[in-house]
Amino acid sequence: MTGLSEAQTVPHRGGGRRATLVIVVVVVAIAVIGLALWLADGLVRGMAQDGVEDALESKLPDTVDADLEVSIGGGFFLPQLIAGTFNDVTVAARDAEVGGIPFDIVVTAHGVPLDENGTIDETTAVVTGGEDAANALLALGGAxxxxxxxxGTLSYDQSSSFLGFAVGYTLVTEPTAHGDSVSLTPVDVRVATDVGNLDLTAFVNNLLGNEPVTVCVASSLPEGISVDDIDVTPEELTLTLSATDMPRNGPDLDSRGSCDAS
Structure with missing residues (x-):
């Protein structure tokens, strides 16, 4: 008669439960740490944005009235802060005024250093305003x-008196941006007098050699700012401006650029 087989060792499941518990604890801890970092990142980002808003508003000239909104993007804030450069910073001023002229502006900067003496890699600004803003930026000389x-057009209207007759003209042009200037291609030129109206479109184009009239806009903008695009609707004018290697503290708003004499 054979004896009973030796008792087999039954594996305990306590070790498996403990391993599962450890994994759960680690996952929860990572989640808590991630949440804490996210909250801290958002808190520090918000404080930084408020600080930038206050700093920029304190530097606005007396002729500028604007409430600024600053947004720091480009992913997590803290790694950018440690690296000393913010990937993307957007500054928006809506319903602002310059010398009583209303306008909106949204500025987006890429590569913004913490170093006050550093320069911003690229800056783009979109400025939108009505006819008052357009007249402040695009003004013909003389009269x-x-x-x-x-x-899609800009029209210049002017009237005067000549030998007792009222004479007025309307110049309708299509604008194109060229960095420091805007070219105005005549599409309709009319002269109105007390005795009748004249269509001088063909005459003016021949007189100009079918070349557009160039208006310097750099003299109305801070130095280093160029005009990349211009869009016109009956309600508003939108200018897209840009600059490279601009000082971190912004351009000198009291300075003005100049156009190429050629």
Whole structure:
């Protein structure tokens, strides 16, 4: 008669439960740490944005009235802070005024250093305003005619008296941006007098050699700012501006650029 087989060792499951518990604890701890870092990142980002808003508003000239909104993007804030450079910073001023002229502006900067003496890699600004803002930026010399906005066009209207006759002209142009200037291609030129109206479009184009009129806009903008695009509707004018290697503290708002004499 054979004896009973030796008792087999039954594996305990306590070790497996403990391993599972450890994994759960680690996962929860990582989640808590991640949440804490996310909250801290958001808190520090918010404080930084508020600080930038206050600093920028304190530097605005007396002629500028604007409430600024600053947004720091480019991923997590803390790694950018440690690296000393912010990937993307957006500054928006809506319903702002310069010398009583209303306008909106949104500025997006890429590569913004913490170093006060550093420069911003690239900056783009979109400025939107009505006819008052357009007249402040795009002004012909001399008689200072009144500018009107159209569907893709800018119109200059001016009137005067000649030998007792009232004479006025309307110059309708299509604008194109060229960095430091805006070219105005005549599409309709009319002269109105007490005795009748004249269509001088063909005459003016021949007189100009079918070349557009160039208006310097650099003299109305801080030095180093160029005009990349211009869009016109009957309600507003939108200018897209840009700059490279701009000082971190922003351009000198009291300075003005100049146009190439050629």
């Amino acid at each position: 200072d005619p009144q500018l009107s906005l159209g569907d």
